[in-house]
Amino acid sequence: MSAGRVAIVGVGYTPFRPITPDVSFREMVYEAAAKAYEDAGIEPQKDLDACVTCQDDFEHGRSIWNEQTPDSLGAVLKPVGTIPGDGIYGLIDAYMQIRSGLRNVVVVETHSKASNMITRNYLLAHAPDPIYNKPLSQHPYYIAGMEMNRFLYETGNTKEQCAMVAVKNRRNALSNPVAAYGQKSAVEDVLGSEMISYPLTELDTSSHADGGIVMVLASEDRARSLAGKPVWIKGVGWCSETPWLESRNWGEAVYAKLAADMAYRIAKINEPREDIDFAEVDDTFSYKELQHLEALGLCQRGMAGRMTSDGVTQRQGELPVNVSGGSLGVGHLVEATGLQKVLEVVLQLRGEAGKRQLDNARVGLAQSWRGIPYASGAVAILSRE
Amino acid sequence: MSAEKVTQLSQTKRMFGELSFGPQDVKLYGQYTYGIAGERFFREIKDNGRIMGTRCQKCQLVYLPPRIYCERCFAELKEWVEVEGKGRVHSYTAVHVDLDGNRLNEPILMAIVEFPGIYGGFVHKLGEIEPRDVRIGLKVEVVLKREEEREGSILDIEYFKPGMFD
């Protein structure tokens, strides 16, 4: 049993679309899985040791939902682990199974069929504490409004700089053929769009998209024997803040900081700004990208806005951020959001990002946030070598 | 991967489902028990008009809302202390849409209210103030419903209003 390295050896995904009325979720997963196995050069029934699948029940309007995926994944009669959380947690689970020597090949699946939920806001309104918060019965984005306000107050970053994030990411999405919300827009468009919950405007928020993402992970020995280009998982981390809205930190994404600290430690990265070439970070809301960049140590606290307005995070900048378009440009994929970020890092590291390919992509970081109303998330660091 | 892609929503076959937790149109019934801490907390508000937290001696933390355990040292908490209902706006927002996405005629002011030396506070509405006058750090005090209207819920607090105190 070796405690060797772990690689992503295959990825498969469907185009991300605002609605997918033509396919069921199973057919979407099947498409992503078939592509992933083709990419990895494996046959699931023969080669797969185990599967991890990540979905939230409520998001799909039915119970014990994530037991539904084995058939569309080629995983019937295989060990399947279900995680009701973001896809990066599934990636980490698979990584640990291989790293511990228990398995050689593990597949991770996650998808979004967000368009199936017709009354989404009501769904999200069930998430805050049912005794202390839910009776106030507001649109749940009020929590993001309060967080954005406090974050800007503490750091000196501005609404305009948040708007620049939204403009950049939707612009980036124009070069991503599978992104749903690519758009050329201006800072004034974002600032002038409908106010949702001050200071958060409609264009500061991501819209949902549907899509499936499947990744095949393998041990080093196995990865070497496959034809594709392995992308190595160098470090992973995850962390949860207190679940109480009343007690948690509103100005700083402490969960992302601690998750990154863990991932950097495992990856032996001492100077993240030096060693990370590009990042795909959570941008469910525009301000979250700034808050997360600071928490990840990719800039000083209070400097993420400045870094954005200086163009550092543009595709041509020194530290490209959300080149894929992020959630603002690709569409928010519910629990598949984190794996979409990993997917972009994999494509960039393999040199397969097409028109948006970065020149110097050696080490990339992907980060996820569980979403409103929580303060938790995960980080994965991937490398070409 | 299907050979023919459907492009019109109306051409698709769909099953509509309902998932409802409301008092009307109920398909699923559920309940949330307040627990030991919540029971005492809401009884104090309802019967005595007092806001009470629990204290961890070791960590020097007062929990609000109260918990019967300390999240830092994991001790069981049995000491209850009164928290004066005068605090400050830690952050706020003006909500402009309802759950159906409709614009509200008047935005609703929501805030996180914190109290000196207290770990936690309230997420609640602000009242008796215009949106343009709200700012982070604003002094606010609790406004309770009249005793006969209180039911033992977070809505026994009507809102927080601007306060005059040191």
Ligand SMILES: [Zn+2]
């Ligand atoms: Zn303690």
